Amino acid sequence: MTSSTEPLISLTDTHVVHRARSGGLFSRDRVYALTGADLTIAPGETVGVVGESGCGKSTLAKVLVGVQRPTSGTVAFGGRDLWTMKPAERRAAIGTRTGMIFQDPSTALNRRLTVRQTLRDPLDVHRRGTAAQREARVRELMALVGLPKVLAEGLPGQLSGGQRQRVAIARALALEPDLVVADEPTSALDVSVRAQILNLLLDLKERLGLALVFVSHDIQTVRRMSDRVITMYLGRIVEESPADAVLDRSRHPYTRALFSATPGLLAPIDPIPLVGPVPSATRPPSGCPFRTRCWKADDVCAQAMPEPVAAEAHGHRFRCHHPVEGDRSTHDLVLQAARTTAAPDPTAPGPAAAATAVKETR
Numbered sequence: 321m322t323s324s325t326e327p328l329i330s331l332t333d334t335h336v337v338h339r340a341r342s343g344g345l346f347s348r349d350r351v352y353a354l355t356g357a358d359l360t361i362a363p364g365e366t367v368g369v370v371g372e373s374g375c376g377k378s379t380l381a382k383v384l385v386g387v388q389r390p391t392s393g394t395v396a397f398g399g400r401d402l403w404t405m406k407p408a409e410r411r412a413a414i415g416t417r418t419g420m421i422f423q424d425p426s427t428a429l430n431r432r433l434t435v436r437q438t439l440r441d442p443l444d445v446h447r448r449g450t451a452a453q454r455e456a457r458v459r460e461l462m463a464l465v466g467l468p469k470v471l472a473e474g475l476p477g478q479l480s481g482g483q484r485q486r487v488a489i490a491r492a493l494a495l496e497p498d499l500v501v502a503d504e505p506t507s508a509l510d511v512s513v514r515a516q517i518l519n520l521l522l523d524l525k526e527r528l529g530l531a532l533v534f535v536s537h538d539i540q541t542v543r544r545m546s547d548r549v550i551t552m553y554l555g556r557i558v559e560e561s562p563a564d565a566v567l568d569r570s571r572h573p574y575t576r577a578l579f580s581a582t583p584g585l586l587a588p589i590d591p592i593p594l595v596g597p598v599p600s601a602t603r604p605p606s607g608c609p610f611r612t613r614c615w616k617a618d619d620v621c622a623q624a625m626p627e628p629v630a631a632e633a634h635g636h637r638f639r640c641h642h643p644v645e646g647d648r649s650t651h652d653l654v655l656q657a658a659r660t661t662a663a664p665d666p667t668a669p670g671p672a673a674a675a676t677a678v679k680e681t682r
């Protein structure tokens with residue numbers, strides 16, 4: 321799936337396959353963490369990534385910043401494949417063009433380094449300017465993320481969670497990257513500081529013209545923060561939607577179900593329950609990976625992964641043999657309940673649960 325704007329970064333048929341952790345040293349089991357990802361990100365764009373736990377969001381994030389080498393496929397920066405570059409060139413490209421913000425700043429920061437040392441480190445490694453210029457850049461970075469100067473000699477343990485995440489953000493920005501990937505950047509923080517950190521990220525993105533990839537379980541926040549939303553399921557990108565279309569014009573049943581369950585919507589839509597757990601990434605279903613939980617699935621879905629289809633809105637693409645038509649969540653809900661009653665999924669809680677879900681939405 322691609323966007324028409326000149327891309328900053330593009331993935332082409334990118335796969336990440338791990339040896340399964342559970343199978344022991346000699347296990348042949350493989351985990352399909354990312355499968356056939358085609359994605360482009362334009363300069364300055366904010367892309368949100370949603371999906372249930374284990375669907376490959378962090379793997380995609382790590383591939384984008386060069387932390388995870390793909391098993392196959394390409395990761396191109398400005399048209400050049402990162403993984404065919406010479407190692408020194410690749411390290412320079414990764415170090416200077418991308419930045420990553422992790423979920424928990426307590427573990428992401430070295431607890432023995434002061435704020436000043438943490439921010440100087442990437443400048444020293446990539447030999448940016450003179451010593452005086454590096455010190456000036458440290459002060460500039462602290463101001464940029466709203467950290468008072470007096471904290472320069474503070475250690476991570478002496479800072480609040482919000483301050484630690486500001487340090488992590490400043491470090492990610494130290495070398496003026498084009499792309500910042502934030503993987504659940506607020507989920508380890510107190511609720512009271514989450515909005516501040518999100519607003520800071522949005523403000524920095526605007527001021528610095530960054531492209532931002534934002535991974536979160538909080539799909540309402542993803543929708544509000546992003547220009548485009550990517551839905552992942554079992555290692556696959558199953559839909560890319562403009563953020564303003566994702567709530568009521570998404571076409572993939574999985575996206576529709578995920579967003580229909582969002583609390584706090586101004587105009588609530590009927591929730592479509594996701595029945596049963598996500599299947600194992602070691603043995604993904606044949607064809608469309610969502611078919612074992614999808615109320616629309618038939619034999620065709622078991623045979624082949626759907627090719628990407630472009631929807632009406634620019635940049636809206638999905639992979640589904642039987643996409644949701646228009647705003648028909650109630651209709652889909654009833655269909656799902658009927659289907660679950662007719663042929664219970666062995667992994668599902670059973671027809672009673674689906675019937676209850678129908679009742680609750682009335």
Ligand SMILES: Nc1ncnc2c1ncn2[C@@H]1O[C@H](COP(=O)(O)OP(=O)(O)OP(=O)(O)O)[C@@H](O)[C@H]1O
Binds near residue numbers: 380
């Ligand atoms: N190093 C690894 N070795 C083996 N399996 C892995 C490894 N890293 C990730 N996986 C598996 O790959 C799949 C995708 O993991 P990933 O962390 O990308 O999912 P996620 O959507 O980010 O999940 P969460 O929301 O829980 O962070 C999961 O099944 C996970 O267990």
